[in-house]
Amino acid sequence: MKIDNYIELYKNKTFESMNLHFKSKEIFPGGINHNIRYFKPYPFYTVKAKGKFLTDIDGNKYIDFWNGHWALILGHSPKMVSDKLKKQVKRGTLYGTANESSIKLGEMINKAMPLAENIRFSSTGSEATMYAIRLARAKTRKRFIAKVIGGWHGFNSNLLQSVNYPYEVDEGIGLIEDENQFIESIQFNDLDRSLKVLESIKDDLAGIIVEPILGGAGCIIPKEGYLEGLQEFARQNDSLLILDEIVTGFRHSFSGAMNHYKLEPDIFTLGKIIGGGLPIGAVCGKKEVMSLADMTNKSDKRMYCSIGGGTFSANPITMTAGYTTLKFLKKNPTVYEKINSLGDLARNELSKLFKELKIDVKITGYGSLFMIHFLNDKVREINNALDSALTNNELLFNYQFALIAKYNIFFLPLKMGAFSHAHEKEDVYKLLEATREIFQNNKARIAHT
Ligand SMILES: Cc1ncc(COP(=O)(O)O)c(C=O)c1O
Known part of the structure; x- marks a missing residue:
């Protein structure tokens, strides 16, 4: 997958975040306050979070599947x-x-x-x-x-x-x-x-x-x-x-x-x-x-x-x-029915989509938690951390970064996603649509990743 175009897109829309990251690096080691919050070329800087959305300093509004380290089961600031x-x-x-x-x-x-x-x-x-x-x-x-x-x-x-x-x-x-x-x-x-x-x-x-x-x-x-x-x-x-x-x-x-x-x-x-x-x-x-x-x-x-x-x-x-x-x-026990069924929907539909696209993946998870693993010759099943570590994580990063850069869909790169009560089926469909577009546009490259 050609990541450069997405990096260009990202840089163009996150100018203020880039400025903040320069400042941030002066104050904090690596510019961050939790190791996993950094991703290349620099993380966007959030100024507001409500429901299923994160808004960054440049005004980009992301559908958030990271949900504050999976803590926000009711979404942001209910x-x-x-x-x-x-x-x-x-x-x-x-x-x-x-x-x-x-x-x-x-x-x-x-x-x-x-x-x-x-x-x-x-x-x-x-x-x-x-x-x-x-x-x-x-x-x-x-x-x-x-x-x-x-x-x-x-x-x-x-x-x-x-x-x-x-x-x-x-x-x-x-x-x-x-x-x-x-x-x-x-x-x-x-x-x-x-x-x-x-x-x-x-x-x-x-x-x-x-x-x-x-x-x-x-x-x-x-x-x-x-x-x-x-x-x-x-x-x-x-x-x-x-x-x-x-x-x-x-x-x-x-x-x-x-x-x-x-x-x-x-x-x-x-x-x-x-x-x-x-x-x-x-x-x-x-x-x-x-x-x-x-x-x-x-x-x-x-x-x-x-x-x-x-x-x-x-x-x-x-x-x-x-x-x-x-x-x-x-x-409201229906919250669980809702978020667990959103998880089922995402796992099922993403599996179907990748099958159709002839991309070898395993979607793991249970209830409202889910994660896509890109398989390769070394790894066919995901049973432990080593399996996950040896999958094609470069492709996973590039895919999740493309979601951020072009489609305003946020997973913390390389981490699983979670549904909250603020999410709806339409968010799954948006994710599916974006995924289809990303991989269809990059088919030739993916074959060689
Ligand atoms: C399973 C598990 N245990 C412990 C922790 C540490 O919690 P905290 O980040 O609040 O220190 C985490 C954080 O992600 C976790 O996922």
């Missing part, structure tokens, strides 16, 4: 949430004290996901997973944590391993071996190989942390029996299963993926959707584990597991947005 926020701002933004709004959100989560017998809120998912593994180590008094290759649990140092291809190479400098020596990686969807690795560390295995659907690594659903097998192993060996539901919690139903896959994790993490568009993370679990975090009335710090919070944890703004969002989802 009215009922912003109305409640306006009222809450008048009453205060950060109390820095115990407050009732946290109880309302906590109770809502607990009713929807009864295994959240106890919850601790934080401000990011990265903190929540960091606390989750600390709790697992505290409960079991063991040291090893097993994680999946390609599994993404945020930027905490312990779990920043085997995230990006090539997986055996450190995720950058500054991560020291001593810190990571008790993390072991396992292959998603390969139970036999995973169990062999787990077996070799079982006496010192505190927990297994896994996303029920591999999100950042390619929107990959688990094979039947894989997650159950990990759970079973954990049970038999006095280790804990930690399910990272930061993407999947409240994404497919008013519950978690644990409900769909009938899992009973000892600890699980939530984030994204439960913050209603504001920063959040949560570590949740059975009382027998979570009570280790209770340091009240304990005079000796050897008696409890010290986890956050933090300055902004359970702030009334986030709590209000999260509670309002979950309340709406609870009252």
Whole structure:
């Protein structure tokens, strides 16, 4: 696919963004505040977001399939949430004290996901997973944590391993071996190989942390029996299963993926959707584990597991947005019917279209999450992160960039897409039309990509 023309188009329509990017690079490393938000030649700079649209500083209005890192299940800035926020701002933004709004959100989560017998809120998912593994180590008094290759649990140092291809190479400098020596990686969807690795560390295995659907690594659903097998192993060996539901919690139903896959994790993490568009993370679990975090009335710090919070944890703004969002989802289960069926429609129609265009793809996903993988001789199936990494990601980037440059359709390049309540069928049809045009115009080139 000839990308140059699209780069030209993009540059012509994002002049102010380019200027901002020059400024931004002076202030922030790489001009960004999250590694994945950069894409070539420079990202556009958003000034407004409403419903399914992002508007950049040059006035381009994009249909957004990225939805704030897949957090915005109701779309950008839904009215009922912003109305409640306006009222809450008048009453205060950060109390820095115990407050009732946290109880309302906590109770809502607990009713929807009864295994959240106890919850601790934080401000990011990265903190929540960091606390989750600390709790697992505290409960079991063991040291090893097993994680999946390609599994993404945020930027905490312990779990920043085997995230990006090539997986055996450190995720950058500054991560020291001593810190990571008790993390072991396992292959998603390969139970036999995973169990062999787990077996070799079982006496010192505190927990297994896994996303029920591999999100950042390619929107990959688990094979039947894989997650159950990990759970079973954990049970038999006095280790804990930690399910990272930061993407999947409240994404497919008013519950978690644990409900769909009938899992009973000892600890699980939530984030994204439960913050209603504001920063959040949560570590949740059975009382027998979570009570280790209770340091009240304990005079000796050897008696409890010290986890956050933090300055902004359970702030009334986030709590209000999260509670309002979950309340709406609870009252309106049709939201899930709608977004899940939009996901089905996109997966089915894109598959048909690519078949017709004779382009070899695999569309993965479940419910409202979906991702296109361009297959090649090396990769025919998408079962794990490595499969996804070895597909034709150059073509995927060029395709998603073309969507941005010419059709004002935004996926964060190389990442899966998500539907929100603000999307409609017409958005799927727009995506299909644009996809057809992009590939028909570039047929000869694609054959050689
Ligand atoms: C599965 C999963 N866990 C943890 C995180 C980290 O959350 P945060 O970005 O809020 O720190 C993410 C973020 O994308 C995620 O997808």
